[in-house]
Amino acid sequence: MNKLEITLTFLICLLCFTEITDAQVRKGSDMVVSGHGWYGVDVEQTRPGLKSYGYMTYEASVGFQTNPADSCAFAHAFGYPMISVGFSLASMGDFKFYDQTRLPSLYSVYGSFERSLIRMPRASFGYMLDFGLTYNPGRYDPVNNPGNNWLSFPFMAYFGAGAFAKWHVGKRWEIGADLMFRHFSNGRLALPNEALNALGGGLFARYRLSDYDCAKYRVERKPYQEFEKGMQYMVVLGGGLHSCMAEWNAYVETEPDPVKKKDVHLRKHPKLSLSFDALYRYSLRYATGLGLDVFYSSNMEELEKSDRLFYGDEAVDNCPGYSPVSVGVAVVQEVYWRNLAVHVAVGAYPYRKKGVNGPEAKAAGDRERGWHYEKAGLRYYFPELGNTFLGFAIKSHSIKAEYLEFSIGVRL
16 A cells, blocks of 8 residues: 555545544543454365464444434434444464464554444443454565465455444443454455455443433434435546456466565556446435446456466457456445445446456456456545545455545535
């Protein structure tokens, strides 16, 4: 991740955290301090050389529990969620390998959104979402750390989602348990990028700086902020850098000498996109619609050359061909908190020619050749600037990242 990408990511994350905490700080919502221990297991338990699949994560966070005293309409619409910022240490060294491979501990800073769907005097049940940045002090090295094909870049994106149950012990203490899915990936900024997908459970304890009173969350309040139901249209220009899996297979995977592998330096190729979204805003929180995406890849010559080296001339000559332009149609969902939106799209390609795309590509770990794609990220809208917005998202295929995309757009 170059300096520009780090700066853009930090800026957007800072805008997002400021947006979701502004109302809480302004109205003095209840502050909560939390400690959390979590044990997770790698869900892809087929990695070569690995003999144990679990690891521990230790977390500390500070949160703001919104309540009816807050005039924020979105706090009311989401049932008065808790917004937190936290720090975690994932002890990846708990993974054990048959060779000399060792994984480092991962250090993450993240924001968390926790919503209680059921509130009772002594217990609450709901879901939580985490989104953050992770620092990885260890790197892939074909000589000294050959099995670390998950974590090959200093910075990664972190995402977590799960469900929780918590019990109120007295008026200020809470204890709870959760079940979570966690994902770490560098967004294909470097290879190898097998990423880490883990599923597990944890226990947490919290202390509130003010007394908990279940009754106050049942106060009915009408949102102060009106919104107009109807269609809204977005035009979005995006771009990012991409490391090509086909080049990795052709020039690194086929090289038997680890020392020579270390001398291979793959280029990062620019990716561009132009998107047109048409969404129907049917509530304060949600808008749903369709998107038309046009993608441009700059590495078609290198891709064809790599395919000929790895798959052979016959496979390339019989493939659909190579075109730098792909066209996708997607179902799009946005979830709003004031000027912040979580943006998710799931789409398919009516037009795409990316070379060899059969079972052989999937077997080689190149899921980018598939017929469907996903996007997930954040957008921050600037109403005072004509509803322009900045955003970032991970574009992926079958939950395997293709690239990290930064975008600028306007809502019409």
